[in-house]
Amino acid sequence: MKANRAQKRYNRDVLILMTGYVIALTSVVTYARGHGPLRGAEGAVLALLPALPIIGVFGVMARYLIEESDEYVRSRFVQQALIATGLTLSVCTAWGFLENFGVAPHVYAYYAAILWFGAQGLVALYSCLARLLGRGGAA
Amino acid sequence: MKNRLKVLRAERNWSQQDLADRLEVSRQSVNAIETGRYDPSLPLAFKIADIFGLAIEAIFTNPRLENDQ
Numbered sequence: 001m002k003a004n005r006a007q008k009r010y011n012r013d014v015l016i017l018m019t020g021y022v023i024a025l026t027s028v029v030t031y032a033r034g035h036g037p038l039r040g041a042e043g044a045v046l047a048l049l050p051a052l053p054i055i056g057v058f059g060v061m062a063r064y065l066i067e068e069s070d071e072y073v074r075s076r077f078v079q080q081a082l083i084a085t086g087l088t089l090s091v092c093t094a095w096g097f098l099e100n101f102g103v104a105p106h107v108y109a110y111y112a113a114i115l116w117f118g119a120q121g122l123v124a125l126y127s128c129l130a131r132l133l134g135r136g137g138a139a
Numbered sequence: 140m141k142n143r144l145k146v147l148r149a150e151r152n153w154s155q156q157d158l159a160d161r162l163e164v165s166r167q168s169v170n171a172i173e174t175g176r177y178d179p180s181l182p183l184a185f186k187i188a189d190i191f192g193l194a195i196e197a198i199f200t201n202p203r204l205e206n207d208q
Binding site for chain 2 (some may be wrong): 002072073
């Protein structure tokens with residue numbers, strides 16, 4: 001499928017932000033190893049640095065939804081995001097109770113974003129396979 | 140929603156990509172509309188009608204009447 005202007009911009013910006021994420025994460029981890037655990041306001045700012053590019057990806061997604069001129073592609077993207085959101089919230093809610101009652105280990109909250117991206121990818125893959133097999137696909 | 144897109148396209152010897160280019164949408168969009176998996180918005184339906192030089196109801200079947208056909 002030939003990418004339109006909005007899709008090219010989305011792909012470019014996600015690539016830039018993911019590169020920024022890798023650089024920020026490795027830099028903060030290297031700093032923490034050299035200087036000990038992060039503390040205080042400065043530590044909080046440094047700890048937040050890897051989160052910023054991930055938050056930026058959500059912003060890029062929002063802008064893509066506004067800029068995408070192909071209504072069918074846009075509706076598929078929205079459906080995939082909604083299914084991924086439902087799956088992620090369900091897993092996080094269930095895990096929260098499991099953790100609360102001491103039957104599951106603690107998991108860092110940022111795994112919710114990883115789970116959401118993974119779920120969105122799986123829904124897109126399922127949708128693609130369903131179309132190829134002629135079954136329509138939910139999203 | 141049932142429609143005559145495939146027939147109209149075949150009459151003009153257009154591929155799905157040809158129609159997609161004219162509509163400024165992806166080929167997947169044309170395929171989804173053609174197979175009834177996606178109902179286009181009113182502006183897109185009007186655009187399709189303009190391209191074929193027909194009224195919307197000459198291309199798309201009124202869902203209320205689908206069982207009658």
